[in-house]
Amino acid sequence: MGLRLVIDDAVAWQTEAFGHLAQLHAMPGPSIDRSALASADALVVRSVTRVTAELVQGTPVRFVGTATAGEDHIEREALESRGITVANAPGCNAQAVAEYVVSALAHACEHRVSAPPGPVGVVGLGHVGRRTVRALRALGYDVMVSDPPLAERRAAKLPIHDPDPSLANMARYERLSSLDALLDSSFVISLHVPLVFGGPNPTWHLFDAARLSRLRHGQLLLNTSRGGVVDDGAMVHWLGQGSGRAVLDVWEGEPRLRPELLDPSAGLVLATPHVAGYSLEGKVAATRMVHEALCRFLGRPPDFDGRAVLGPRGTHALRCDHPDAAHDWRPWVRAAIPIRDDEAALRATMQQPVGERPSAFEALRRGHRLRRELSAFSIPDAVALDPDTHMHLGALGLGVPPEPTAPPVRPTEPTG
Template sequence: MLPAPGGSHRARRAKWMAPYGRWVAWPSAAGGLWPCVSKPSIARQQGGPGENNVKIVADQNIPFVAECLASVGQVTVLPGRRITRDALADAEALLVRSITPVNAALLDGTPVRFVATATIGTDHVDTAYLASRGIGFASAPGSNADSVAEWLIAALLAMGKKHRLTLAGRRIGIIGVGNVGRRVEARCRALGMEPILNDPPLERQTGDAKYRPLAEALACDFVTLHVPLTREGPDATYHLADARFFDAIKPGAFFINSARGAVHDTAALKHARATGRIAGYVLDVWENEPRVDPDLLRKAELSTPHVAGYAFDGKVRGMIMIYRALCEHFGIEPRHEESDFLPPPDVPEIRIDAPPADEQAAIHDIVQQVYAVNRDDFNMREILLLEEDRRGPWFDDLRKNYPFRREFHNTRIVVPAACDTLAAKLAGIGFTVVRDTP
């Protein structure tokens, strides 16, 4: 069991040094070690004067942000929940994640001229206010879409094993078919599932008949949400999954949310589970984060601390996207690429020696070697052992110190020549597949 945040056993032991960064050992649920990455060898002195003179305040959990921006100006890094107006008294640029609300209350009276969020979603940013003030804005759309889709696949495979469900032939309702939803669709098809797509804005925009009514998506065996959080307009998603939503869902379905916590109504979700309307739910996002409803957590099939998009590739990709946007805004030539910050994968290759008797079980075991979603669930449930005032800090700490995880494509799967369908499925969910020749 991991020690609680702030405990006396927080020291991490260095595992080994590499040119790309210092790898650090975390205790795992199984008693082993998980690697995570700290600063790369190209790091410069944090907060030191750069060749340019832009004053920047950034969330400390954006990976390598100080190192990457050292040549752009002076970088001050802070916890996202501690970025205040006073902290921006001299700042010209602000770089945040989803936990920092960016609005008039934060920015009025500050010299901030550019804001960027290293996230897909922008519901935490008052973009209308920024536009009215002439403040530049950028986000990172699609940066972690592969990571979220891979989280979903890992969760489906874990659910399949837990409940002895064959995923092939099952229907999955995908609500929201943007950067993430499209990737989820492709990966689910690769596993032999039948996706039913629901996206009213895209349906109106394209007229494509592949976008189906919400009722059809809710009639599936699994229902997964991949929508932005919006509170106004005909397609508002705040509490989209409310009592009416669950009344209309297929009895015995599984509900999954990795979009935003407020897209589901916690009370309605708990009621749907308590009455047996749904068979279970899997959550990566929670209303009122970081204060997680303990009863909702306790009864979840799988629970993770808003880390579906936390594969290291996506985090670095998002950082580079906003770094380049900042450089463009201030007329500075960018110097860095994603590859500057990406170390080798922890699992570079997996070999399959013979055709497996159960392909789904084999895929589950392969995915577990690259991303064991159950480990995130194990650590998330430590919240239930803590006093109420320590639960929020624990949630934040899990995100801040998230173990190193890479996207599937970084791992080569060597597959025997006789395993055509297995090779196609593994490639379809994102792995790099190589055929083993005699």
């Protein structure tokens, strides 16, 4: 076995996916430097390792893969200009992030935003945005979409791909609004854009002080895309005025977070440590996609698909003791995706000495217990669900009883 592969030791199922393809040298992502690559032919990282032309200069590396959907930590053009093959895992965690957004709305009942009196605005109709739109519409939400780069791709008649044909059609034909129109009309705004610093459609500080000041009292901003898409300094001021509300999973300057944002009086509805995309299914998909790219590079058929790890759909029985469970999808989603636990863990890091907080934040991410996506769960047949709740949960991908059995009566006000 001649190929030598340096790999972030946090890449899931690396032995199963890569151990038979190469000699593995696993190490923490932050420790990967040029000396570690001195005899490496290939490199597989996560987002914590910035892969620049300088990092690989003078090394034998000819393949770089990142087991992440985003690749703003990879200097793709510079690497490819040196003959290095670059691969990422687009869409690997898209379903997990979409389900996080649904769970965030389910957890926000006490803030009266789980059923907003107007559209949910989705900014960015890429892999994550499409799945978020689909999930929200399945629950009955009205949705608006803004995506200027997608509008330009359409105008230029460039191809648009998605492994799900219905979502590819959504990307081709969904009505797109301007960002200003979306801000004026939406009561919840969910961000699903890459971090882009230049060009015609930059997203760095897309929501700066000026744009945040445009938001009306009661609007809720969710950022699960990238830290830096929102100006965290401006966010502190906006929340401090008392009218702003936000759900943040990503943070500018990670792993060094602004403590003012996590102050209990700051006004965050939810705060989690960059784990919206952390599902077992997403991790398996990321490893599988990089495995397939490396196999293409080596000219051999792929042989890791992750099915042995995941098992069949709907094999985990989901329990929910909430009194409104028969008439409301929200308690079931909260039971399956309990992101309040992630929030409690993040807020606890703010009680540590300032110098220890960055490493505590990284430890939360590295040690995060991977949740299962909704398709892994089923609701026992004996559970009574009304027709609407039965329909909503089935549309989200959960296994549901054959027929609804509870009368179609819903509570007047969802409880938290």
